[in-house]
Amino acid sequence: MAALHPGRLWPALGPAQVQVGARIIPGLLFALLAGIAAGWVLKRRRSKSAGLATSRDLAVLLPKEVTAKAKSLRPSLAGAKPGSIKPDDTGILLGNLGENGPEVRTSWEDVAVAIMAPRSGKTTSLAVPSILRAPGPVLLTSNKAAGDAYTVTLDARAAAGRVWTMDPQQIAHTEQAMWWDPLADAKDLPGARRLAQHFVTASVDEGEQGDFWSTAAANTLTALFLAAGADGRPITDVLGWLAQPADRTPIDILKANQLTAIAAQLQGTVSGAVETRDGIFETARQYAACLLDPKISAWVTPSETLPEFKPADFVTRRDTLYLLSKDGGGSASALIAAAADSVMRTAVIQAERDGGRLDPPLLAVLDEAANVCKIGDLPDLYSHLGSRGVIPITILQSYRQGQRVWGEVGMDAMWSAATIKLVGSGIDDADFADKLSRLVGEHDVETVSHSTSESGRSTSISMRQERILPADQIRALKKGSALLFATGIKPALLSLRPWYKEAGADVIGKASSRQTAAITERAKAKAEVAA
DSSP: OOOOOHHHHOTTSOHHHHHIIIIIHHHHHHHHHHHHHHHHHHHHHHHHTOOSOOTTTTGGGSHHHHHHHHHHHOGGGTTOOTTOSOGGGTOOEEEEETTTOOEEEOOTTOOEEEEOOTTSSIIIIIIHHHHHHOSSOEEEEESOOTTSHHHHHHHHHHHHSOEEEEOTTOSSOOOOOOBOOGGGGOSSHHHHHHHHHHHHHHHSOGGGTTSHHHHHHHHHHHHHHHHHHHTTOOTTHHHHHHHOTTOOHHHHHHHHTTOHHHHHHHHHHHHSOHHHHHHHHHHHHHHTGGGGSHHHHGGGSOOSSSOBOOHHHHTTTTOEEEEEOOOSTTOSHHHHHHHHHHHHHHHHHHHHHTTSSOSSOEEEEEETHHHHOOOTTHHHHTTTSGGGTEEEEEEESOHHHHHHHHHHHHHHHHHHHOSEEEEOSOOOOHHHHHHHHHHHOEEEEEEEEEEEETTEEEEEEEEEEEESSOHHHHHTOOTTEEEEEETTSOOEEEEOOOGGGSTTHHHHHHHHHHHHHHHHHHHHHHHHHHO
């Protein structure tokens, strides 16, 4: 059949109207549909090439592979039947991949650093869930109690094992129910030196250490701690020796225990110029000033009526140790750091006795680490703690806060050694945000452009590179989300899992309210007595 002329199809229309209907309108419709299709394709391509980790990229941290790895890391799970291993036995829950993606967990050999600003979920979404789900012993350091990780987790951890609370500055206003001997680890020179360093690090930042006075004071404290430890004396005896530099008792003790080199060094300090000697001893006295407070020193002085906290027993049980201290001048943070360090080092020793790893692993949540738990060589410890089943999570409010304590080199070392890095919302450090943006990397972006010529309308697609997450977007991460940087894996965006949205939150919340109310009542009672 011969093709019909447009004029025969629409005899009532004029020639111009026929041309518009037959050629121009279909052309416009075709261009419009082509533009919509190109936009749809571009949107799909952009979503696929967003540059952040997908479930395939993150497989090593997802349930299947995390469970398999847990069986290889923990001998107690090796013979478990498929499906019988609880998720919390396989690793620490970090959150979900995206809004409704699979759970993302660390393995039991990962060590973590979290940079999370206040009110970004560091307590509710990281510290508390990790503690509540931990299968083994737990250590928490903090400078808060009421309404914080301490009150939220106390009852649940008490049901799992014995709870020890070291509260020398009465953050939770708890009655003393334990004591700990910091000199138990100071019976040899390395142990005494580590203890002395905790007092130095708690008093001055990394940039201020290493001068003559701080070094000499650290050496003097080392000698005095070693003498007291070797002779079975309480740490408070060191205060008496610091007050009386001419007292030869520590020198005689060192010599009697064949510690002649350290005895000679102490003798040289005591016999030196009076001005120099007094300056060294005064600096040492400032470092150990917290022991002058009898309310603080009571927690580290032997007691015949209170049980002694022994790290060697603690690391083999499902017990919990809460280490609470204020920050700032006169705080007990040196003792808090020393206790945390002692527990982690004891756990390493126990792991070596158990064949290499602690099972179940020890979880050490070092919240407010830059304020109340300044372990000077923590960056170095990160390189091997995970391989022993000792899992630290160091929580800082900013990267610069860590630099203040461990120096730029030390903080960079800890950041590099951490196999899990979690960055929450509220990062206001422009340099750090840009550093993270560069770590996330760049990706190819397709740009659609349209042009019109005599031959018609055309659409073209070109490629350019841009940051996956610019610094301003990292700063503007919404609350409840966090960036995950895991070793050997593309960065991922996680949705955090706050404890109060999980099953059983009502029971935990009520328990936390009771503990907070108890703290308030204890504080009121002390105020009334003082008045």
